[in-house]
Amino acid sequence: MSILLNALGAVIVLNTIYGIQPLAILLVALVIITIYSYFGGLWTSAITGTINTLLLSVPAAIVLLFVLAKVGGPEAIFSKVQATNPQFFNLARGETALNFGIVTALGLLAVAIADQALWQKVWAIKPDRLARTFLWAGAWFYPIPITVGLLGFVGIALGITVPDQIADPAAIGPFVISHIGLPVALVVLFMLVILNASFSATDGAFAALTSVVAVDIVRPLWPDLSERTLFLITRLSIVIASIIVGVIVLLGLQFVDLLLFMFAVQIAFAIPITLAIFWSRFTGTAFVLASTLALLIGLPIRLNAPEPWGTLAIFGISLVVSVVVSLIQKQEFDFRTLRDRGRTSVKSGVVESIAKETVVEPALQSD
């Protein structure tokens, strides 16, 4: 889902700024990411992710300040937005919460819990720095979306409308940047910001995908498979995912619709994953039933009922089924077995980690 969302983002930006056809954008973008993900793995993902932070924060700040200067300063934009609709500055606006806020809040929580790319980062970080790293990273990421989000207010002040001037509301930023007469260098800088964010998130998701394919699918089915064959299969999964993503993006979906759909799907998994971590009575059957029923029953509700009811239905089904099935089964999981597994490795004198059981290490060594 993350790959899909970021590919669509790249298409929207390049199509809005340069008018390039989506198929051409997808072919170039996915081929580039697929090639360097194929050869790189987690190590490449870590490097691009770190450079991405620089490219997101510094250029975004510079571009926004030049945009504000070009359109008469923030005071002028502030007044125009307020004149257009004072509700745009109302943080407690119920309509926004119902249509977007509740779903997004639940969705972002679900992403943090269910996204394999984030869990992969957990394994990659030194254990004694986990809390510090995530707290500071969360806090310092905060200014970036707000900086880029202020472009939306500029768009409203300039009277940009959907679908007259832009086909997708997500195109408002690129449209503003490329239509107010900024120097070409700044337009290119902004494009780099967005494309880099898109590429970085996609290669992280590809690294996560290979890990899931290796650990959860291929290894259980064919435990005696050689490392080389396993490596090739995981890389093939990247190519297949790229093709599927390309086909779906070409369907012409709206970015926000896709984002909310992604959140809905991840919410179905968030409760079972959380309970699997924190509740010893949670069972495997409950996990499968909860996530499957949440999607099978909840998604049709979401398609037919206005938000947030569909998403809340998915959340509710997932929660109720998880708890009820686990209570009925009356089983208890001993978390200490996981700890003992780790201790055995260390006692044997071999510094191992769960990450080593995945394709992470071969990927790292391939560099």
Place this chain on the structure above:
Amino acid sequence: MSVAYLALGAGIVVAIAYLTVIYRGFGKSKAEMAAYGGAQLGEVTLTDDQVFKEQEVGIIWKSALGLILSGAILWLITVNANIWYAVPFLGLGTSLAVILAFILDKDDVLTSA
């Protein structure tokens, strides 16, 4: 426009410092991985629950403080246009925070081993 040029100058300095520290940081990480067969420096302590329990201390109030501060910034944006100038500079602070993190990461596994 002067604020934008100020940010441009600051951004160039930050970018150079950033690229320098991450180049050194990744070089160090790669050397660590080569020395320890791909595993991490902190992996031995992973099996000790204490390493996680220590990190739980104060995490609630720190997260809550982050939530309150982020809410306050959002609210300020909606009441005062001048705050809009501060947000991009906070963005520059994001890169400064990464630079600081790399500098503070003093663990030198290769010399301590």
